[in-house]
Amino acid sequence: MRKVMSIRKAYGQTLADYGAENPDIVVVVADVTSSTQTGFFEKRFPERFFNVGIMEQALIDVSAGLALGGMIPFANTFAVLYLRAAEQVRTCIAYANVNVKMVGAYCGLSNFKDGPTHHVECDTALMRSMPNITVIEPADAVEVSKFIPKIAEHKGPIYLRLTRAEVPVLFDEDYEPEIGRGIILRDGSDVALIASGVMVSRCMDAADELKNLGIDAYVVDMSTIKPLDKKLVWRLSEETGAIVTAEDHSIIGGLGGAVAEALGEGKPAVLERIGIRDTFTETSLSYEELLDHYGMSINDIVEAAKRAVKRRG
Numbered sequence: 001m002r003k004v005m006s007i008r009k010a011y012g013q014t015l016a017d018y019g020a021e022n023p024d025i026v027v028v029v030a031d032v033t034s035s036t037q038t039g040f041f042e043k044r045f046p047e048r049f050f051n052v053g054i055m056e057q058a059l060i061d062v063s064a065g066l067a068l069g070g071m072i073p074f075a076n077t078f079a080v081l082y083l084r085a086a087e088q089v090r091t092c093i094a095y096a097n098v099n100v101k102m103v104g105a106y107c108g109l110s111n112f113k114d115g116p117t118h119h120v121e122c123d124t125a126l127m128r129s130m131p132n133i134t135v136i137e138p139a140d141a142v143e144v145s146k147f148i149p150k151i152a153e154h155k156g157p158i159y160l161r162l163t164r165a166e167v168p169v170l171f172d173e174d175y176e177p178e179i180g181r182g183i184i185l186r187d188g189s190d191v192a193l194i195a196s197g198v199m200v201s202r203c204m205d206a207a208d209e210l211k212n213l214g215i216d217a218y219v220v221d222m223s224t225i226k227p228l229d230k231k232l233v234w235r236l237s238e239e240t241g242a243i244v245t246a247e248d249h250s251i252i253g254g255l256g257g258a259v260a261e262a263l264g265e266g267k268p269a270v271l272e273r274i275g276i277r278d279t280f281t282e283t284s285l286s287y288e289e290l291l292d293h294y295g296m297s298i299n300d301i302v303e304a305a306k307r308a309v310k311r312r313g
Contacts, residue, residue, distance in 0.1 A: 002168035002201070008105060010141035011162055012037025014148045015074060016044050025152060026066055028052060030059040030077040035164075036105045038076055056081045060088035060100075067098040072152050078111070079104030079161060080120035082127075093157045094130040101151055102127075103160045107137070108197070108248030109276075109294065110164035112287040121276045125253025127159040128226045134179060135226040137161040137247075139200035142171040143223060150179055161197065163248070165287050168201040170221070182229040188218035191305045192236035192243045196222050196255050199246035199274070199296065206301035217305060225255050230262045237269035242308035244272045246301055248291065251275040270311045272304035 019025040019041055026048045027041045033051065042049040050066075052058040056077055063075040082089060082104055093100050104123055111118045127133050136151065136158060138144040144162065151158050170185065177183065185200070186207055193203040200221045207217040218236055222229065237243060243263070245256040256273035263269055276294055284290040291297065 002170070004166040004168050005141035006166045007138065007141050007144050008037045008162050008164065010145045011103070011148070012040045014145040016040035018148050018152060019045055019048065022072070022152060024070065024072045026050065026071045026073045028059055028063045028066070028073050028075045030054055030056050030081065032077055032105065035078070036076040036103065056085040057088045060085045060092055063100045064092040064096065064098050067100050072099060072101070074101045074103055076103045076105065078118065079107040079123045080118055082123055083120070086126060090130055094132050097132045097156060099155060099157065101158045101160060103162060105162050106164040107161045108163065109281055109290045110198070110248065110287055112284045112290045115283040116280050119281050121250040121281070122253065124161060124225055124249050124255070125257070128253065128258065132157055133226070134158045134224070135161065136179065136224050137196040138223050139197060139221045140167050140170045142169060142173065142175060143177055143221070146175060146177050150177070154179055163198050165198055167198050170201060170204070177223060180224050180227045180229060182220050182222040182224070182232045184218060184220055186217070186219040188216040188240070190216045190240060190242065191309050192218040192220060192240050193246060193301065193305065194220045194222050194233070194236070194243060194255070194259055195246040196225060198248055202296070202298050203246055203301055205298045206305065209298065209302050210305055213306070215305060215309060222255060225258055228258045228262055230266060233259055233262045234267040237263055237267040240269070242270045242305070242312040244274060244301060244304045244308055246274040246296065248296065249275055250278060252278060270308045272308045274301055274304055
């Protein structure tokens with residue numbers, strides 16, 4: 001059984017450590033210090049930490065101002081609350097192309113017990129549709145830690161999508177992710193499972209089950225959803241002709257939509273999408289049960305892979 005670690009805790013600790021190396025890093029929060037684990041940064045650098053209160057529009061405006069002043073702000077709130085500030089994100093960050101790093105915590109269904117108003121099924125779609133914004137969703141604690149310096153050094157706005165859940169550790173400390181590049185975690189030949197975030201580890205488990213059924217599956221961590229690694233998608237399409245995407249997000253406009261667009265532009269393949277099926281969701285006492293209930297179980301991935309292989313012929 002794989003070791004599990006908190007992505008948000010790894011994010012908070014790494015941000016504080018990197019802040020010691022780069023004095024231009026500042027942190028802005030909308031009264032979610034504990035939830036985003038940015039208290040590590042506040043404790044070490046209180047003069048570079050700004051809490052604007054529960055005002056997400058102000059979070060964006062203040063962060064944009066700090067960026068225009070030469071700082072590198074990491075703006076933090078719940079992923080769902082960026083919807084409140086969509087106009088400010090579009091105009092003050094995307095249109096102005098300012099160097100703000102937006103962090104969306106408690107993404108997807110991971111804020112399971114606080115109900116549908118605190119779940120978010122469309123934040124990736126929102127951010128991905130805006131020009132200039134890069135969208136990243138790491139798969140584990142190691143990957144988010146490795147991404148922080150790269151995100152800070154990247155010129156331009158980024159949306160970093162973080163789950164509330166503890167997730168299995170997939171990478172070792174030698175791993176170095178690259179913005180815009182997908183990583184093959186497992187080679188295959190019959191079907192490609194392309195996932196982001198918490199769904200990557202579920203795809204690894206699904207690949208084990210598929211192997212027992214005689215189906216050899218690639219598993220890909222597509223941590224950068226925009227810009228998508230189209231060359232990798234096209235390669236897998238050509239090699240397998242059958243692709244399954246998996247994400248804790250709506251199947252509309254997120255990773256599944258991005259892969260569908262890439263296939264349509266380049267090398268078409270049979271595609272099955274695992275994710276939230278164009279519906280609002282309900283409260284649960286378990287994140288894992290909520291994922292399973294809304295069609296994102298390991299078995300759902302296995303069945304989607306079997307359908308894709310059958311449809312391909």
